[in-house]
Amino acid sequence: xxxxxxxxxxxxxxxxxxxxxxxxxxxxxxxxxxxxxxxxxxxxxxxxxxxxxxxxxxxxxxxxxxxxxxxxxxxxxxxxxxxxxxxxxxxxxxxxxxxxxxxxxxxxxxxxxxxxxx
Amino acid sequence: xxxxxxxxxxxxxxxxxxxxxxxxxxxxxxxxxxxxxxxxxxxxxxxxxxxxxxxxxxxxxxxxxxxxxxxxxxxxxxxxxxxxxxxxxxxxxxxxxxxxxxxxxxxxxxxxxxxxxxxxxxxxxxxxxxxxxxxxxxxxxxxxxxxxxxxxxxxxxxxxxxxxxxxxxxxxxxxxxxxxxxxxxxxxxxxxxxxxxxxxxxxxxxxxxxxxxxxxxxxxxxxxxxxxxxxxxxxxxxxxxxxxxxxxxxxxxxxxxxxxxxxxxxxxxxxxxxxxxxxxxxxxxxxxxxxxxxxxxxxxxxxxxxxxxxxxxxxxxxxxxxxxxxxxxx
Numbered sequence: 001x002x003x004x005x006x007x008x009x010x011x012x013x014x015x016x017x018x019x020x021x022x023x024x025x026x027x028x029x030x031x032x033x034x035x036x037x038x039x040x041x042x043x044x045x046x047x048x049x050x051x052x053x054x055x056x057x058x059x060x061x062x063x064x065x066x067x068x069x070x071x072x073x074x075x076x077x078x079x080x081x082x083x084x085x086x087x088x089x090x091x092x093x094x095x096x097x098x099x100x101x102x103x104x105x106x107x108x109x110x111x112x113x114x115x116x117x118x
Numbered sequence: 119x120x121x122x123x124x125x126x127x128x129x130x131x132x133x134x135x136x137x138x139x140x141x142x143x144x145x146x147x148x149x150x151x152x153x154x155x156x157x158x159x160x161x162x163x164x165x166x167x168x169x170x171x172x173x174x175x176x177x178x179x180x181x182x183x184x185x186x187x188x189x190x191x192x193x194x195x196x197x198x199x200x201x202x203x204x205x206x207x208x209x210x211x212x213x214x215x216x217x218x219x220x221x222x223x224x225x226x227x228x229x230x231x232x233x234x235x236x237x238x239x240x241x242x243x244x245x246x247x248x249x250x251x252x253x254x255x256x257x258x259x260x261x262x263x264x265x266x267x268x269x270x271x272x273x274x275x276x277x278x279x280x281x282x283x284x285x286x287x288x289x290x291x292x293x294x295x296x297x298x299x300x301x302x303x304x305x306x307x308x309x310x311x312x313x314x315x316x317x318x319x320x321x322x323x324x325x326x327x328x329x330x331x332x333x334x335x336x337x338x339x340x341x342x343x344x345x346x347x348x349x350x351x352x353x354x355x356x357x358x359x360x361x362x363x364x365x366x367x368x369x370x371x372x373x374x375x376x377x378x379x380x381x382x383x384x385x386x387x388x389x390x391x392x393x394x395x396x397x398x399x400x401x402x403x404x405x406x407x408x409x410x411x412x413x414x415x416x417x418x419x420x421x422x423x424x425x426x427x428x429x430x431x432x433x434x435x436x437x438x439x440x441x442x443x444x445x446x447x448x
Binding site (some may be wrong): 042043045047048089108111 | 225226352354355
């Protein structure tokens with residue numbers, strides 16, 4: 001497990017303050033305030049890869065761990081290859097979509113925006 | 119692997135046995151992947167066209183592994199057996215299929231093992247296949263499976279109808295490969311050569327990888343629509359496949375061809391209509407009937423009329439062939 005405090009480097013994963021607030025709010029509602037945020041990808045979706053967001057009790061042994069805005073993010077190493085440089089944002093308002101992955105590795109995304117290919 | 123002690127039959131007799139009786143086929147080259155892990159079925163469901171999540175224990179189902187561009191990586195048959203999935207692939211594509219599944223495996227509990235070389239697979243095919251001794255006591259509908267004892271060897275029996283004729287695949291560990299062959303040959307089921315199998319495949323309009331299936335084609339033009347679920351939700355390539363279907367954008371269709379000329383042709387030959395190239399010949403064979411009757415498969419533009427014929431380019435000549443529709447109009 002490697003731990004790093006997020007710096008503004010393109011090779012880490014960032015979360016915006018607004019997104020972090022929404023994660024904390026969700027964790028409180030779910031009664032999981034001690035959780036870490038698992039960020040990853042899995043096969044599927046029209047374009048091949050879909051994003052995964054989940055609350056976990058603790059990081060896995062081989063996870064990359066990132067801390068930003070008081071939140072701990074963990075990413076498995078294989079997912080990290082496809083997510084390095086990504087910023088997790090939160091979009092609200094009338095056209096808001098909730099959590100949005102701004103992923104520079106994504107070459108194409110499907111029509112609904114939930115899956116991508118590299 | 120081909121065991122045969124009784125190769126006294128002619129090609130015509132083999133053809134007759136396969137199309138009117140029952141015959142023994144060596145299908146050991148067909149890829150066999152064993153998938154273990156609780157997430158294997160869910161992963162395959164996310165990567166391929168058919169609905170797999172409701173697959174009952176012992177059942178199988180064909181599904182098309184597609185690229186994110188909706189092109190065919192391979193046509194698979196997935197069987198849910200006790201504790202694992204058995205995935206039949208094309209002979210040439212088994213490594214690619216395994217790599218594809220591994221690429222898309224992240225945190226899931228999925229383990230892929232290629233068991234092609236550690237097992238043997240033969241098939242009993244033909245209208246009377248179910249009456250063959252080891253199968254008479256095994257009643258299976260299409261895409262059902264069972265375990266049977268053949269000469270003391272536990273054999274996995276899969277009903278796949280791979281030639282669009284009743285067909286049972288028998289899979290045994292490699293060290294026991296001789297037993298089912300010998301048992302069936304002694305029982306009088308004749309072995310048929312790969313050449314005869316290929317002829318029947320083409321005659322019955324069955325596409326195979328490397329000829330009619332591959333990343334140059336999409337599942338709709340290859341006639342694989344029955345193996346696509348349009349209601350299951352997302353899978354890799356779904357958006358493209360759904361759009362092609364909704365707006366009828368498939369540009370080609372697979373067709374059968376039949377002609378009676380003795381001139382040599384080659385796979386890859388152009389198909390022509392009114393002097394224009396309208397398609398390509400992908401496979402061909404001569405029926406072992408004593409008459410000069412050739413059958414082929416190919417792709418033609420969708421604008422080619424469904425009734426009629428096309429010309430096959432052959433050494434400066436154009437051979438006239440009748441079209442036999444393989445893909446339904448809808």
